[in-house]
Structures are given as C-alpha cells and as structure tokens.
Amino acid sequence: MAEEEPPGTVQHTESTAKLYEELESLLQLFVSDAQQKFNADQHVASPPQLQRIRQTMQQVQRFVPVVGLIGTPNADSLRQTLTRTTYEVLECYETACRQRRIRTLSEETVEQLMTDWHALSQSYDDKSKEHATLTRLLADVSQLKKAWRKPDQVESIVTSLLASGETRQGMYVATIDRQNYAQLGLKRKALHTRQIVFECGRLNRHEQIDAVVDLCHRFSTIFMQNAQHNLSQIEGQISLARPSALARKLKRLYDSVFYVHDSENSSNSENNNSPPPSRRRVLSQGATTPFRLTTAMTTPSFIWYPTRETAADFPILTMPAPTFVPAPWQWLDLLKPRKPYQPVLFGLIKKRRSSHVAAVVPTPSTTAVVTSRTNIDDAEDLSQRAEPSTWGTEVVVKENTPFATMSVDQLCQHLARVGYQFYEDVTNNARLGYHQDSRALQGIGQDLVEIYMSLQLETARSNTQKILNVIQQLTLLDDRPVTPTTNSSVPLRPSISSA
Numbered sequence: 001m002a003e004e005e006p007p008g009t010v011q012h013t014e015s016t017a018k019l020y021e022e023l024e025s026l027l028q029l030f031v032s033d034a035q036q037k038f039n040a041d042q043h044v045a046s047p048p049q050l051q052r053i054r055q056t057m058q059q060v061q062r063f064v065p066v067v068g069l070i071g072t073p074n075a076d077s078l079r080q081t082l083t084r085t086t087y088e089v090l091e092c093y094e095t096a097c098r099q100r101r102i103r104t105l106s107e108e109t110v111e112q113l114m115t116d117w118h119a120l121s122q123s124y125d126d127k128s129k130e131h132a133t134l135t136r137l138l139a140d141v142s143q144l145k146k147a148w149r150k151p152d153q154v155e156s157i158v159t160s161l162l163a164s165g166e167t168r169q170g171m172y173v174a175t176i177d178r179q180n181y182a183q184l185g186l187k188r189k190a191l192h193t194r195q196i197v198f199e200c201g202r203l204n205r206h207e208q209i210d211a212v213v214d215l216c217h218r219f220s221t222i223f224m225q226n227a228q229h230n231l232s233q234i235e236g237q238i239s240l241a242r243p244s245a246l247a248r249k250l251k252r253l254y255d256s257v258f259y260v261h262d263s264e265n266s267s268n269s270e271n272n273n274s275p276p277p278s279r280r281r282v283l284s285q286g287a288t289t290p291f292r293l294t295t296a297m298t299t300p301s302f303i304w305y306p307t308r309e310t311a312a313d314f315p316i317l318t319m320p321a322p323t324f325v326p327a328p329w330q331w332l333d334l335l336k337p338r339k340p341y342q343p344v345l346f347g348l349i350k351k352r353r354s355s356h357v358a359a360v361v362p363t364p365s366t367t368a369v370v371t372s373r374t375n376i377d378d379a380e381d382l383s384q385r386a387e388p389s390t391w392g393t394e395v396v397v398k399e400n401t402p403f404a405t406m407s408v409d410q411l412c413q414h415l416a417r418v419g420y421q422f423y424e425d426v427t428n429n430a431r432l433g434y435h436q437d438s439r440a441l442q443g444i445g446q447d448l449v450e451i452y453m454s455l456q457l458e459t460a461r462s463n464t465q466k467i468l469n470v471i472q473q474l475t476l477l478d479d480r481p482v483t484p485t486t487n488s489s490v491p492l493r494p495s496i497s498s499a
Contacts, residue, residue: 016070016477023069023470024061026463030089031057035460042457045092056085069471070478079471086467093461101259102454109256110459116253117455121448123246124441130241131441137237138434141427144230148420151412158412159194161218168211170202173408184403185338194408200337200401208335208404212411216324219415224321227422234430235317242433243441250444250451257451257458316429322422324415334410338403 029035031054039050060082067074069082097104105113147153162173174180174197176190184197198208326334 019470019474026467027057027061029463038456042096042453044096053085053089069474075478079475083471086464090464093464096457097461100454102458103257103259105458107462110455113256114455117452120250120253124444124448127241127243127246127441134237134241134434137234138430145420145423145427148416148423151416154416155408155412157222158219158408161215165218168203170199171211172197183340184405185340196406196408198404200404209331212406213325220321220324223419231317238433242437243444247440247444250447253451254447257454316426319426322418324418326414335404335406337401338405339401
C-alpha cells in the first residue's frame with residue numbers, strides 16, 4: 001500500500017502549480033503581438049529593446065517546463081534571468097506612467113475606471129450622433145435662408161393677406177394691363193404686375209402708410225409663427241448635442257487617472273477656460289481667424305470647456321422678431337404718387353403735364369426746401385445732418401395727383417430681404433455655438449482615447465508587478481539556497497513631487 005503524502009506537501013504542490021499557471025498566463029500576455037504593438041505605439045521602450053526583452057521572455061517560457069523555477073540546480077539562474085528582465089520591463093512602464101502623470105491604481109480601481117470609461121464612451125457616441133443631426137439641421141437652415149432670396153412664396157402669402165383682409169376705403173389691389181397702366185400713371189414695364197393702389201383723395205399719405213404697416217404686421221405674425229417652430233427645433237437639437245454634462249463627467253474620470261499639479265488646480269479655479277500649457281492642443285498651423293492672425297491656434301481640452309446649460313452665449317429661441325415695416329427712407333421708393341397720362345403712338349410717347357408729381361418737404365428740423373427730384377442728393381445731405389428721430393419724408397400730393405401705388409413685387413422683395421437677414425442671424429448664432437461644441441466634442445474624443453491608453457498602460461505595469469510577485473513567492477517555496485540578485489526589492493514609482 002502506497003504511503004500518502006503529508007498534507008503540507010500536497011498544499012505545497014498545489015500552490016506551486018497555481019503560481020506556474022499564473023506566471024505562464026502573464027508571460028503569454030506580455031509576449032503577445034497585441035501587447036508588443038501597444039508597447040511600441042506608446043513608446044514604452046525603443047523597438048530594439050522591446051524585441052530583445054520579448055525574445056528573452058519567450059526563451060524563459062520554453063525553459064520553465066523543462067528546467068523549472070524551483071527544486072532544480074538551474075532554477076535559481078532561470079529565476080534571476082526572468083527577474084532582471086521583468087525589472088527592466090517594469091522600469092520602462094514606470095517611466096512611461098510617470099511621464100504621463102498616471103496615478104498608481106489598484107486592479108479593482110482600474111476595473112471600475114474602465115467601467116466608467118465604457119459608459120462615457122457610449123455617451124460620447126450618443127452625443128456624436130446628436131451632433132451629426134445638428135449638422136444636418138443647420139444645413140437645412142442654410143437652405144431655408146437661401147429660399148428667402150426668392151420672393152415667390154412671399155408674394156403668395158402677401159396676395160392671400162390682401163385678398164382675405166379688410167381693405168380700407170380708397171385702397172385697391174389691381175393687376176396692371178394695357179387699359180389701366182396709363183390711367184394709374186405707370187410705365188409699360190408694369191404690365192402684368194400686381195399693384196396696391198390708393199386714392200389720394202380718400203386716403204392721405206399717413207393713412208396710406210398705416211395701411212401698408214398693418215399689412216406688414218399681419219405678415220410678421222405669420223412669419224414668427226413659423227420661425228418660432230424652427231427656432232424651437234434648432235434650440236432643442238443644440239441642447240441635445242451640447243457636451244457640457246459629458247465634459248464634467250469626463251473631468252472627474254480624468255482626475256481619477258492622472259495627477260494634477262497644485263499650480264494647475266489653482267489656476268483652473270481662477271479661470272476654468274484656461275488650460276495649463278501641457279494640456280493645450282494645436283488644431284491647425286497657420287490658421288486665420290476674423291479677429292487675429294496666428295501661427296498656431298490652440299484649443300483647451302474638454303476639462304476647461306465652459307459649462308453652460310442654456311444658450312445664453314448664443315441665443316436662438318430668444319432672438320427678437322424682425323421688423324418688416326419699411327424704414328422711413330424706404331417709403332419714397334415703395335409708395336409713389338402717380339399721375340395719369342395720355343399715351344401717344346401706342347405708348348411710345350407719353351404726354352405729361354409740365355408740373356412735377358410730388359415734392360419732398362423736409363421735416364421742421366431741416367433748414368432747406370427740396371422742390372424737385374433733381375435736388376434729391378441735397379435732400380439726403382440735409383437728412384443726414386438732421387436728427388434720426390425726425391428723419392422723415394412727407395409727400396405733398398397735388399390736386400392733379402389722384403393715385404399712389406405700391407408694387408406688390410417690390411414689397412415682397414423687401415419682406416424677403418428682412419426674412420433672409422433674420423435667418424442669416426439665426427444661422428450665425430447657431431454656428432457659433434455649434435463650432436464651440438464641435439471643438440469640445442473633438443477634445444472629448446481625444447481625451448477618451450488618452451484615458452483608455454493610460455489605463456491600459458497602468459494595467460500592463462500592474463501585470464509586470466504581478467510577475468515579480470509570483471517569482472518572489474516561488475523563491476520562498478524553493479528549498480534550495482537562493483543566490484542574491486542585484487535587485488532585491490521592487491522599485492517604487494518616483495513620487496510626483498520629486499519628478
């Protein structure tokens with residue numbers, strides 16, 4: 001009957017087997033192609049040094065099953081070779097971590113930080129999708145802005161307002177043809193156009209302007225109903241794409257992974273938008289901005305991104321409504337007095353009276369009287385010297401000037417210009433916040449990559465430390481005398497204060 005091994009011997013054998021198994025997995029991980037590529041990408045050591053270390057580790061792997069690390073004459077020599085190589089690798093990892101200011105983290109902490117990183121990475125992907133949606137929405141706004149260059153749709157709205165609204169006595173909407181163009185004092189080029197006609201005997205100049213102003217107000221109401229819907233959609237998408245909340249979460253993760261100088265903390269507390277020089281990124285070389293010329297444009301990382309929750313910097317939803325009422329100096333070109341004439345030779349010759357249709361009478365603040373259209377330049381000079389609040393023009397309509405007309409087409413062009421300018425302001429405001437968020441999102445993406453690589457680097461350093469721990473445990477299990485090595489203890493990472 002075979003003798004049973006003592007319980008201590010069985011436990012000793014099981015511990016040795018577990019240590020060998022753990023060591024084999026750690027060595028296999030280190031010499032893998034993925035780990036070697038990571039080491040080269042992170043510049044842990046020079047390529048020749050990495051290649052030499054890898055070959056040494058592979059040789060140790062082949063000799064461990066044959067020679068063993070304990071209980072054989074050559075075990076001590078093999079342990080010393082593995083220990084020296086492992087110390088060399090650990091020193092490379094320590095230097096890389098120290099240069100990147102990576103904290104010394106436990107395995108459990110690294111796992112938790114990795115879990116947080118994956119959650120933030122998913123949030124970053126969601127924000128990127130929302131940002132792409134905002135990009136498409138701003139492209140649609142640009143197309144809408146271009147549509148306001150064409151007054152066709154505006155004309156249909158104005159025509160509908162003229163047809164559905166109550167018109168004042170003496171106000172008409174007429175389509176110009178060959179029978180009425182001369183009676184209304186219009187030229188032949190006005191044929192087939194739509195005109196708003198006023199009887200000067202029933203409505204004076206102020207009443208005519210009031211009628212057009214009322215029409216502009218009605219158009220503004222319809223415009224703002226549509227504009228508010230568009231602005232709400234833009235503002236909502238901007239809020240969804242804004243990365244400020246993501247930036248704050250990522251900052252906490254960053255602080256958990258990296259050391260931060262006290263000087264940097266104090267400077268950031270004074271100005272959150274000013275990153276330390278070590279964290280500035282160069283976006284482009286030779287960049288030109290509207291405000292200055294610079295050879296290198298830098299942008300802060302996400303950590304110094306302004307944490308705004310509203311669009312106070314670049315308001316969209318609270319933008320003031322545009323004013324569609326023509327300015328005082330525009331009335332002379334829009335609302336014109338007309339005097340009928342008798343066309344001769346099919347309209348080639350127009351028989352007009354010698355007196356002028358209207359005269360421009362300045363307000364009391366001016367000191368000269370302009371009596372003909374040929375003196376309009378002098379009137380403009382006088383108006384510029386007058387107070388803006390009193391800059392106005394009253395057209396004195398003579399008895400033989402029975403009508404005043406306003407071209408619907410010209411009015412629509414004026415309304416379209418105002419609408420175009422409004423959406424151009426909306427686009428500019430939206431793009432200011434959009435570009436700021438784009439730079440912040442770009443910085444977040446780069447910092448996510450940096451944090452991930454740093455955690456991987458800290459994991460590699462921790463695994464290398466595990467190899468040394470396994471060697472030390474195997475040494476304690478070896479009954480043979482141990483020859484001291486040149487490195488008898490695990491080196492500690494230099495502190496940040498001494499760096």
